Amino acid sequence: MYSVQHIIETALKEDIGPGDITTNNLIGPDAEGRGIIIAKDSLVLAGLGVAKQVFEYVDSEICFDPGHKDGDILKHGDIVMEIEGRLRSLLAAERTALNFLQHLSGIATHVRSYVNVLEGKNVRLVDTRKTTPGWLILEKYAVRMGGAHNHRMGLYDGVVIKNNHITVCGGIKKAIERIRKNTSHFVKTEVEVSDMEGVREAMEAKADVVMLTHMDIGQIKKAVSLISGKIVVEVSGEITKHDLIPLADTGVDIISLESLTQLATCVNITMEINEVF
Structure with a gap:
């Protein structure tokens, strides 16, 4: 690094x-x-x-x-x-x-x-790994200076099971079982899902964090209601500044945006x- x-x-x-x-x-x-x-x-x-x-x-x-x-x-x-x-x-x-x-x-x-848009809202705003190659450590520092938070710094410091991992492993449950077998019990596991079936699978497999990606407001509300505080809920995808308040009002815990670094x-x-x- x-x-x-x-x-x-x-x-x-x-x-x-x-x-x-x-x-x-x-x-x-x-x-x-x-x-x-x-x-x-x-x-x-x-x-x-x-x-x-x-x-x-x-x-x-x-x-x-x-x-x-x-x-x-x-x-x-x-x-x-x-x-x-x-x-x-x-x-x-x-x-x-x-x-x-x-x-x-x-x-x-x-x-x-x-x-500033999210002032007073009980939600954490975080960045993504979409940074300028070679500048990651600096751009993520700038995000913190702007008042938001960092997601994981890179592939090395946080487990995020994404759609391609799920495809290769044959499903969410198998992917989570494999990652827990091969990592420390101190490591939390996040899994990316794009529909309610994925939410249920992630809950059954006892994921620590579920990332709702490319889901509309109605689906997000249903997911938050189903999860009911049992695990941390992150929402990600093509999110704009205008989406922040509606998303915060669904009750999600984290909003992650590539635009924090990509559109600056x-x-x-x-x-x-x-x-x-």
Whole structure:
């Protein structure tokens, strides 16, 4: 699994390559200055620590004065962070640092708009594994900064028996029996179902969590009524923001949305050099 440091190294090598040909031919190696990173949109901040690591990777002597922390709500014109150091270093790291900030803050901002819709509702909003390859750990962090929760991080930390598993194993009961035989008793088992027959099979096999997928509101209400609090109920599928309140009102425990990461767009954050020494 890639670490944040690995992601940063890859991004910088991708952008800088053998050197910043523009900056290195315009600015001397000893020139120093100060800059500010500014929010140009209203946003929920995420990725501040990652941006700081980008600058530090380029030059460990850069100094920082963060004006905010991840999870804060910023408005247009707010100063995210002040930075000071060698100008070559600041400018070489600028784009990569901003890419992280803009993308992760975009996810956090998008997620917060969904979380706000569900304010006061007794339901947990979670993401999915549909993330940008290589960025999973960062995008799921941004989801948390937006106020939602993570589903499993990957295939390694949670059992979710899906339709293809069920097909291969010959049914829900057989799949659950097999997974419980081969995993620790501490591991909870979730199973994906798309009709009431699947709900009944999951209950009979004593699944810990049932994921209702691509079921309409009427079917979901029937499933919740049948389950009656005996196991945790998650609803998933092609869910939009407009579906959140009706789904929450069915009594499900969890709503999982791929759109928390898939539909988020970058916010506008910029850096300006405002003083040269």
